[in-house]
Amino acid sequence: MSDLPALPVTFRPGRTRAVLLSAAVAIFVTITVIALLLEKLGPGERLSFVFTAALLAGVLALLARVKVVADETGVTVVNIAGKRRLDWAEIIQVNLRPGDPWVFLNLSDGTSLPALGIQPGIAKQQAIADARALRTLVEAHSSTRDLP
Structure with missing residues (x-):
């Protein structure tokens, strides 16, 4: 059985993982920057934007794990x-x-x-x-x- 993989071996969807983690970072950065640039938002509203961005990024990170x-x-x-x-x-x-x-x-x-x-x-x-x-x-x- 020369074609038997050496153990331990980890199987994961590499490309899918890269796409999900890249999207998580992009979404978090984009929403956070928008929250900081919108002058009419108060501190609580900005925090809710950042929290929402972190939540979305967290869901994508869970999908990537x-x-x-x-x-x-x-x-x-x-x-x-x-x-x-x-x-x-x-x-x-x-x-x-x-x-x-x-x-x-x-x-x-x-x-x-x-x-x-x-x-x-x-x-x-x-x-x-x-x-x-x-x-x-x-x-x-x-x-x-x-x-x-």
């Missing part, structure tokens, strides 16, 4: 509002079907977990390669866990 980290003991999935640690044995299948917005992990408890760290939005080929790499890791670790 998604990732999937695989290490020797399992996988950590960091999505927008949460983080979940999975042992290799819990992951049955890695799915990225045409039209899927991101990878789905089929789990041993019968549920499916979205893994937003691998998404074909802007970089489809990279997402496909990442999904294949994660699938290869899952298969490699499932074959070793079945051995006595």
